[in-house]
Amino acid sequence: MSSANPLSRVSLSQQIRDQLLDRIIRGELPPGNRLVEMKIAAEFSTSQAPVREALRELETMGVIETLPNKGARVRTITNEELRQLYEVRAQLESYATQLATAAGAPLKSRLKEAIKAMKRAARESDSTAFASHNSAFHRIIVEASGNKILLDMWETLNVQTRTMTNVARSRRNLMELADSHQTLIDAIASGDPDMANRVAKDHVLSNRPKSADTSIKQSAS
Amino acid sequence: MSSANPLSRVSLSQQIRDQLLDRIIRGELPPGNRLVEMKIAAEFSTSQAPVREALRELETMGVIETLPNKGARVRTITNEELRQLYEVRAQLESYATQLATAAGAPLKSRLKEAIKAMKRAARESDSTAFASHNSAFHRIIVEASGNKILLDMWETLNVQTRTMTNVARSRRNLMELADSHQTLIDAIASGDPDMANRVAKDHVLSNRPKSADTSIKQSAS
DNA sequence: CAATCAACGATTATCGATAATAATTGACAC
DNA sequence: GTGTCAATTATTATCGATAATCGTTGATTG
Numbered sequence: 001m002s003s004a005n006p007l008s009r010v011s012l013s014q015q016i017r018d019q020l021l022d023r024i025i026r027g028e029l030p031p032g033n034r035l036v037e038m039k040i041a042a043e044f045s046t047s048q049a050p051v052r053e054a055l056r057e058l059e060t061m062g063v064i065e066t067l068p069n070k071g072a073r074v075r076t077i078t079n080e081e082l083r084q085l086y087e088v089r090a091q092l093e094s095y096a097t098q099l100a101t102a103a104g105a106p107l108k109s110r111l112k113e114a115i116k117a118m119k120r121a122a123r124e125s126d127s128t129a130f131a132s133h134n135s136a137f138h139r140i141i142v143e144a145s146g147n148k149i150l151l152d153m154w155e156t157l158n159v160q161t162r163t164m165t166n167v168a169r170s171r172r173n174l175m176e177l178a179d180s181h182q183t184l185i186d187a188i189a190s191g192d193p194d195m196a197n198r199v200a201k202d203h204v205l206s207n208r209p210k211s212a213d214t215s216i217k218q219s220a221s
Numbered sequence: 222m223s224s225a226n227p228l229s230r231v232s233l234s235q236q237i238r239d240q241l242l243d244r245i246i247r248g249e250l251p252p253g254n255r256l257v258e259m260k261i262a263a264e265f266s267t268s269q270a271p272v273r274e275a276l277r278e279l280e281t282m283g284v285i286e287t288l289p290n291k292g293a294r295v296r297t298i299t300n301e302e303l304r305q306l307y308e309v310r311a312q313l314e315s316y317a318t319q320l321a322t323a324a325g326a327p328l329k330s331r332l333k334e335a336i337k338a339m340k341r342a343a344r345e346s347d348s349t350a351f352a353s354h355n356s357a358f359h360r361i362i363v364e365a366s367g368n369k370i371l372l373d374m375w376e377t378l379n380v381q382t383r384t385m386t387n388v389a390r391s392r393r394n395l396m397e398l399a400d401s402h403q404t405l406i407d408a409i410a411s412g413d414p415d416m417a418n419r420v421a422k423d424h425v426l427s428n429r430p431k432s433a434d435t436s437i438k439q440s441a442s
Numbered sequence: 443c444a445a446t447c448a449a450c451g452a453t454t455a456t457c458g459a460t461a462a463t464a465a466t467t468g469a470c471a472c
Numbered sequence: 473g474t475g476t477c478a479a480t481t482a483t484t485a486t487c488g489a490t491a492a493t494c495g496t497t498g499a500t501t502g
Contacts, residue, residue: 009289009290010289011289011454011455011456012455012456013277013455013456036482036483036484037483037484037485038482038483038484039483046456046457047456047457047458048456048457048458048484048485049270049273049455049456049457050455050456052270052274052484052485053273053274053277053455056234056274056277056278056281057277057278057280057281059278060277060278060281060282061281062373066484068230068231068232068463068484068485069230069462069463069464069483069484069485070463070464070483070484071464071483071484081369081370084368084369084370084371085370087368087370087371088313088316088368088370088371088374091312091313091316092309092312095309095312147305147308147309148302148305149302149305149306149308149309149378150305150308150309152283153309153374153377156374157370232484232485232486233485233486234485234486257452257453257454258453258454258455259452259453259454260453267486267487268486268487268488269454269455269486269487269488270485270486270487271485271486273454273455274485287454289454289455289493290453290454290455290492290493290494291453291454291493291494291495292453292454292494
């Protein structure tokens with residue numbers, strides 16, 4: 001590792017944060033799981049301090065929760081919170097999709113590639129890979145909006161969504177879900193911002209987990 | 222401080238984080254300002270570790286930025302980023318305002334109180350107090366949406382907005398700005414979600430700082 | 443005077459130790 | 473068997489020290 005390369009200057013705390021985050025997203029550390037500082041430190045052969053720093057970041061991201069003197073757990077998101085999360089996500093993604101109608105031609109082919117990857121994962125009944133490609137599909141759209149703040153916020157919601165939706169799905173279910181993304185591509189390609197906005201909102205809200213679907217909403221969506 | 226009271230169990234790092242955040246918001250630590258760990262530790266009569274933890278949280282919040290081995294600065298938000306921020310904020314607040322049309326009667330009087338506080342600050346040419354009451358006004362609406370995720374995200378944007386808008390304004394300017402909030406109350410009281418949505422979006426976008434107003438937008442707002 | 447380099451001081455990142463708090467375990471009484 | 477209490481262990485939160493990195497300053501050279 002050359003010290004002239006900025007990429008090599010990744011602090012231990014960042015590495016620990018990223019690895020814990022990855023495990024949480026992949027379901028290896030499910031909600032409720034205890035995160036014990038000294039054990040994590042031993043695993044990473046480091047002292048406690050960088051671990052504490054990593055946990056502070058993860059907590060600020062909303063991925064874990066801690067109580068004073070009682071340590072950290074992977075955060076469990078209630079059904080109500082998940083419902084709220086999907087509603088906000090629908091607002092952000094519909095706006096992003098609306099803006100993405102103005103993006104250039106490469107967007108469409110990139111989205112098609114992402115659907116292919118989703119279908120590949122579906123054929124292999126690989127829910128984790130599917131979730132990853134599904135996220136990538138949506139991320140491409142949000143990136144195409146050109147709004148970095150939007151992307152940052154979307155990423156935050158995405159992480160929180162994925163910790164709670166590590167559920168194995170049938171191959172058929174995954175294939176249908178992959179197919180449902182084609183309507184988003186068509187909407188963006190139509191160049192009609194308002195229509196794209198509505199299609200994206202419908203897509204997000206209709207694809208939320210059942211557990212986030214149980215509350216009765218009072219206002220029109 | 223009784224140890225039986227959970228409120229007393231506030232870690233040093235949290236206290237440091239909160240105080241630094243408050244100073245940043247009030248403009249006492251303006252964008253670009255250096256945050257030196259050992260100096261902050263000396264000021265708070267503590268060791269370096271809680272300071273580092275506090276800074277990790279502030280960075281994850283997007284309020285400060287650090288480079289490896291080079292320390293922390295209050296983050297400077299570019300004009301382009303501020304523009305993007307206001308656009309996202311417009312989306313979130315318009316949705317919140319739409320949802321708030323279903324809230325009960327106490328909302329309206331609370332909002333009126335917030336306008337009064339704004340006007341009081343305007344008469345005293347107290348820009349900092351004005352900004353605080355302005356934020357409170359909008360926070361009341363977002364809280365009334367009943368969506369906690371929305372509130373968390375809005376708070377994030379609010380903090381970032383306030384670090385970049387610590388500009389003294391004339392008394393007349395502040396009074397006009399305070400007055401402009403009445404249309405939001407009227408819109409919410411109308412009970413019409415769509416109209417409230419539009420009015421809120423217009424309000425946010427028309428009240429952004431000039432520096433966030435210079436880019437030409439391609440898509441229709 | 444400008445450029446270069448070495449020395450020094452400032453600061454960051456992590457270490458290992460310590461104090462405080464919480465959880466667990468075992469002994470004892472009823 | 474249940475409840476209580478004390479001792480022990482586990483864990484968190486912070487301390488002070490140390491190593492590594494960076495920025496500044498002063499000396500030297502052309």
